[in-house]
Amino acid sequence: MANLKDIKRRIGSVKNTRKITKAMKLVAAAKMRKAQESVVISRPYQSKMLQVIHSLAAHASETVHPLLETRDDKNILVLLFSSDKGLCGGFNANLFKGTQSLIHENEGKGIFLSVVGRKAKDFYANKNVEIVNSYIDFSRDINHELASTISKDAVDVFVSGKVDKVYIAFSEFKSVLSQEVVLRQLMPLAAEEDIDENIPTVDYLYEPSAEAILDELLKKYVEVEVYQALLESWASENGARMAAMDSATRNAGEMIDRLTLQYNRARQAAITTEIIEIVSGANALEG
Amino acid sequence: MDVATSFTLEIVTPEGKVVDERVEYVSAPGTEGDFGVLEGHAEFLTTLKPGEIIYKDDKGEHYVAVGWGYAEVGTNSVIILADNAERATQINLERAIEDKKRWEDELSKITHADERYSLCELKLQRANARINVAGRIGKK
Numbered sequence: 001m002a003n004l005k006d007i008k009r010r011i012g013s014v015k016n017t018r019k020i021t022k023a024m025k026l027v028a029a030a031k032m033r034k035a036q037e038s039v040v041i042s043r044p045y046q047s048k049m050l051q052v053i054h055s056l057a058a059h060a061s062e063t064v065h066p067l068l069e070t071r072d073d074k075n076i077l078v079l080l081f082s083s084d085k086g087l088c089g090g091f092n093a094n095l096f097k098g099t100q101s102l103i104h105e106n107e108g109k110g111i112f113l114s115v116v117g118r119k120a121k122d123f124y125a126n127k128n129v130e131i132v133n134s135y136i137d138f139s140r141d142i143n144h145e146l147a148s149t150i151s152k153d154a155v156d157v158f159v160s161g162k163v164d165k166v167y168i169a170f171s172e173f174k175s176v177l178s179q180e181v182v183l184r185q186l187m188p189l190a191a192e193e194d195i196d197e198n199i200p201t202v203d204y205l206y207e208p209s210a211e212a213i214l215d216e217l218l219k220k221y222v223e224v225e226v227y228q229a230l231l232e233s234w235a236s237e238n239g240a241r242m243a244a245m246d247s248a249t250r251n252a253g254e255m256i257d258r259l260t261l262q263y264n265r266a267r268q269a270a271i272t273t274e275i276i277e278i279v280s281g282a283n284a285l286e287g
Numbered sequence: 288m289d290v291a292t293s294f295t296l297e298i299v300t301p302e303g304k305v306v307d308e309r310v311e312y313v314s315a316p317g318t319e320g321d322f323g324v325l326e327g328h329a330e331f332l333t334t335l336k337p338g339e340i341i342y343k344d345d346k347g348e349h350y351v352a353v354g355w356g357y358a359e360v361g362t363n364s365v366i367i368l369a370d371n372a373e374r375a376t377q378i379n380l381e382r383a384i385e386d387k388k389r390w391e392d393e394l395s396k397i398t399h400a401d402e403r404y405s406l407c408e409l410k411l412q413r414a415n416a417r418i419n420v421a422g423r424i425g426k427k
Contacts, residue, residue, distance in 0.1 A: 041303035048299055048368055052332065052359055144301060144370065204359075205331035207319045213334055213357065227301060 004270065007263040011256060018252035024087070025245035032238035035142075036173065039231045046224050053189075053221055056214045065211075066159050067218045070188050075110035077132065077163040078102065079154055079186065079226070081170035081233035082120035084139050088237050089244035091171060091179065092119045098181035099169050103129070112163055114154060116230070132157055142234055147227035155222055158187045170229040171236035176243055179236040186225060189218060294326045294363040296342055298351060298372050305372040306342070306351065313342040313365055315358050316416075324365055331360050335369065337412040339420045350375040352420040354413050373417065375424045383417035390414060 057068070080099055082092050103111055114133045115121050121134045133153045138146060158166050166187040171179040206213055296313050298306040314323040316338030335358055340351045356369030390411040397404055 038302075042301040044304065045299050045301045045368060048366060052357075052368075056332075205329060207317055207331060207333035213332060216334055217357065224301065 004263065004266050007259055007266060011259045011263065014252050014255050014259065018249055018256070021245045021248040021252060025242055025249060028088075028238045028242040028245060032176070032235055032242055035231055035235035035238060038142075039173065039228070039235055042224075042228060042231065046228060049217065049221055049224060053214070053217055056210060056217065065214060065218060067155070067222070068188050071161075071164040073106075073109065073165040075112060075163040076106055076165045076167060077112045077114060077154065077157055079114045079150070079166060079168045079229075080116065080120045081168075081229050082115065082117035082123075083233075083237045084118045084137060086119065087244060088241035091237055091240035092123070094179070094181055095169065095171055096120070096123055098183055102167060102169065102183050110163075112157070114150070114157070116150065116233075132162075138230075139234065142230050144223075144227060147230055148223050150230075151219075151223040151226040154186070154226070155219060168225065168229055170233040171240075172232050173235040173239060176239045179240055182232075186222065189221065292326045293344075294324075294365065296365045296367075298340070298353070298367045298369060300369050300372050302371070305374065306349075308344060310342045310344045313340065315340045315365075315367065316353075317358070324360055327362055328360050330362060333358055333360075335367070337409060337416045339416055339423075340367065340372075350420045350423045352378060352413075352416045354416075355409065371413075373420075375420045378417050378421040380418065380421040383414050383421060387411065387414040387418060 078099060080095070082095055086092070111129045113120075113124055113129050113131045115124065115131055116135045116138055118136050121131065121136060124131060133150075135146070135150060154166055157163055165185065167183055168186040169181065169183050172182045174180050293309045293311050296306055296308060296310045297304065312323065312325055314321060316336050317333040318336050319333065321338070322333070335353060335356045337354050338352075340353055342349050342351070351372050351374050353367065353372045354370035356367060356372075359366045359368075390407050393407045394404070394411060397407070
């Protein structure tokens with residue numbers, strides 16, 4: 001039987017751990033809520049923009065924009081959104097699993113990566129892929145400027161011809177308990193494919209010209225997609241962390257219960273032994 | 288407000304909708320020059336440069352500072368998508384003036400060839416727009 005002092009010390013340490021995980025859970029919950037709100041309010045912007053791009057692409061079809069041009073995909077770039085910190089359950093592991101399967105599908109092609117977050121950078125550091133850009137320590141300021149830097153770098157790599165296809169990989173926020181890894185083609189933009197035939201394309205007057213506007217809008221659209229992915233990923237990360245910390249808190253609680261039981265048993269055993277000793281001592285004296 | 292002569296104006300940024308109401312008149316800074324819109328305007332699409340948007344409803348004129356964006360003008364609606372948009376009442380004038388100084392300094396240090404030149408210029412224009420818009424309500 002472990003001695004009383006040891007058990008007591010262990011109970012104390014587990015209690016401390018529980019305090020920490022509980023605090024982390026609360027922090028993650030608050031961050032997640034904020035991120036979720038940002039996702040929701042930035043949605044109208046994205047959908048409005050997509051609408052205009054569709055009607056523009058229909059009108060400016062005679063000139064092919066570099067971002068719409070499909071080439072033989074010899075080299076691909078994956079834009080990967082992971083987290084900076086760990087302790088968020090299977091968040092990063094699931095993401096890497098999805099990315100790895102994409103890489104396997106494209107075996108034989110040149111694979112380039114652009115990573116957001118320290119975890120992805122560490123994971124791919126010794127693998128057989130080239131990391132083109134990495135953005136680390138991003139979580140403090142998720143804003144438009146960051147999205148614009150990331151997207152500009154990705155557009156540059158694509159337009160320069162270094163890669164022929166750009167995928168984006170991030171965790172979409174479904175609910176606190178479920179995050180879904182999304183792998184989507186970002187460039188060339190597949191704008192024509194999902195045009196809703198029911199929306200009549202309006203014949204606009206353009207200022208300066210349809211092509212010039214399309215050029216600016218397409219770049220902007222990539223940026224908006226990246227921004228959305230950043231927010232979704234941030235919300236998912238915190239959702240995953242919240243769930244992980246919640247179960248850690250629960251586990252710590254169970255451990256405390258178990259240890260307390262063990263402590264009480266050990267204490268009772270000690271008392272019993274003592275009584276037996278006293279009684280048998282007294283009996284010896286009487287006899 | 289007379290419904291026949293009013294139309295909807297929406298100003299949408301990634302941080303949310305700033306304006307969504309019925310107005311009588313709106314003017315905005317297009318890249319090819321400022322333009323004004325009344326009800327029944329021809330449909331057109333233009334990019335915007337940083338500047339101020341003025342719109343009029345039954346309560347009077349309102350001012351909004353916008354960054355880069357574009358405007359989609361329909362027969363009875365105007366949709367403006369901008370990087371950022373702030374109503375005159377939300378602008379911190381002191382910060383805008385500070386920003387202006389900062390970007391002027393930056394611009395004086397670099398040349399046209401620098402790739403950051405256009406970015407700095409954009410930031411400066413944005414700060415100027417903010418100052419102008421904030422000044423509008425100061426006068427009243």
